[in-house]
Amino acid sequence: MDVATAAVEKITALFTDTVIGTQESCGQKFVEVQRDRIVDLLTFLKNDAELSFECLMDLTAIDGLNQGAPERFCVVYHLYSFRNNGFLRIKAYVPEGDPWIDSVSGVWKSAAWAEREVYDLFGIQFPGHPDLKRLLLPEYLTGHPLRKDYPLRGLGERDNFPRYVGGA
């Protein structure tokens, strides 16, 4: 039995209140969960002696606007277990009206910048994050451009600079 299957069995038994379901895509299992106990769940996956998903390979988000997803946003955790050479994805749904999910930067330090990027581009808040500010975009920006309802050409930021006066 591969580690993803073992992990799915364990967490569906232990976290009955938070796990929504399990699916498979491209030969990789993923578990859909509610956001409430995400830190507990990921701490368990990391520290469990048998599973030991020590490595957070990626933390990102998806905007499922008009895609029929249970909630608009979904924060995705890509985990890797060195010991078992296996991957697992956790998808946590975050509603549009109140977009927050607890920070896992206490579990993996590497999550801190990834969460800043998600905050920067999707506007999802991460309570418990040590320093949640924009990672890539300039700080004066007000929008979150990877949201599907953000206009491609922006809200006029690109035209909003002083014109050089003098000379020529």
Place this chain on the structure above:
Amino acid sequence: MASQAWQHEGILTTKLSEVVGWARKNSLWPMPFGTACCAIELMATLASRYDLARFGAEVIRFSPRQSDLMIVSGRISLKMMPVLLKIWEQMPEPKWCISQGACASCGGIFDNYAMIQGVDRFIPVQVYVPGCPPRPESIIDALIKIQEIVEREGLKSRTA
């Protein structure tokens, strides 16, 4: 440039503005604002094969205070535009600007929220070089066009 010359005396009469223009155009000190792929082509233009030194513009200055020709080569993003403006402001007058490549001139294929749609919206540009990226020959052509403009600059004060 000489209107009258007595060559046997070693004396030349001309206008001061023309001498200054001639000197300026043959010793342009470019400030390379290379932010993307176009900058690679600019480097090729400066290197031995195309050799911009033949036109007196080989002294690439990475200090804006010592340069008089800005060559914007590459995409300018929201975050880079304030930097470009600051560097442009630091260059002493008189100064000129070449916008190299589609991105610097009009945003190129990047018509999105993060990309400036042409640096000429914010700083004055004299010569635009089309291409993605432009070949070194086009950059040399742009430099020669800038030289023609520089030659005509004269002694007028720009800051007055």
